[in-house]
Amino acid sequence: MSMHRQPPTESPEGNPFGESNPFSDNPYAPPRSTVADPSADLFAARVSSRKMVGHVPVVAVLMMVQGGLELLMGVFLAVMAGIFPLLMRMEGGQAGREGPPPEVIAWTMLAIYGSLGLLTIVAAVLHFLAGLRNYRFRSRTLGLVALAGGLVTVFSCYCAPTSVALAVYGLVTYLNADVGQAFQEGEAGRSKEEILRDFRNDAAFD
Numbered sequence: 001m002s003m004h005r006q007p008p009t010e011s012p013e014g015n016p017f018g019e020s021n022p023f024s025d026n027p028y029a030p031p032r033s034t035v036a037d038p039s040a041d042l043f044a045a046r047v048s049s050r051k052m053v054g055h056v057p058v059v060a061v062l063m064m065v066q067g068g069l070e071l072l073m074g075v076f077l078a079v080m081a082g083i084f085p086l087l088m089r090m091e092g093g094q095a096g097r098e099g100p101p102p103e104v105i106a107w108t109m110l111a112i113y114g115s116l117g118l119l120t121i122v123a124a125v126l127h128f129l130a131g132l133r134n135y136r137f138r139s140r141t142l143g144l145v146a147l148a149g150g151l152v153t154v155f156s157c158y159c160a161p162t163s164v165a166l167a168v169y170g171l172v173t174y175l176n177a178d179v180g181q182a183f184q185e186g187e188a189g190r191s192k193e194e195i196l197r198d199f200r201n202d203a204a205f206d
Contacts, residue, residue: 052176053199056183057192059170060135063146066159066166067128070120070150073158077117084109116156123150123163137186137195140174147171 088106123146130146133139147170154160173179182195 063131070124074121
């Protein structure tokens with residue numbers, strides 16, 4: 001019985017040992033680059049920056065929603081500021097009541113609830129107006145002021161989580177360089193659709 005040996009297969013790059021070559025560090029082999037192409041990273045970063053422009057209408061809508069919620073809370077706090085003095089006057093006629101005088105408590109509650117209500121209503125108006133303007137890429141500065149100023153509503157507790165989340169999301173978006181350029185084009189009279197289309201279809205990334 002004859003034995004037929006299979007002809008040895010040539011390994012890639014003329015390596016007779018194949019993948020198990022103990023002398024893989026051949027000094028005559030061409031060097032293999034392990035460094036990533038920096039231009040690819042720059043291109044990806046540029047694309048990501050351009051995409052931030054598309055977040056502006058989303059932030060604007062969220063600001064209007066936040067403004068509506070804050071307005072409801074502000075009105076509620078203002079009503080409570082007016083109700084507390086009346087309650088204190090009703091309790092003032094009761095004999096044997098211990099603690100501070102009802103007038104002191106009434107004025108304290110009026111100051112606390114009135115201040116919180118006023119701040120919340122102001123933040124609501126800023127958010128709503130900025131959202132209306134920013135949706136069409138107008139008044140970027142007003143948007144920044146509304147996002148930062150909306151943080152005062154954290155003292156009402158009711159709007160604290162959404163205020164912080166919106167402020168972080170909005171400031172990261174609005175401080176982007178391409179977003180600033182998009183707002184400049186909006187102030188120059190270009191429509192929202194034109195701005196979004198240009199930044200979405202721009203493949204040159206100059």
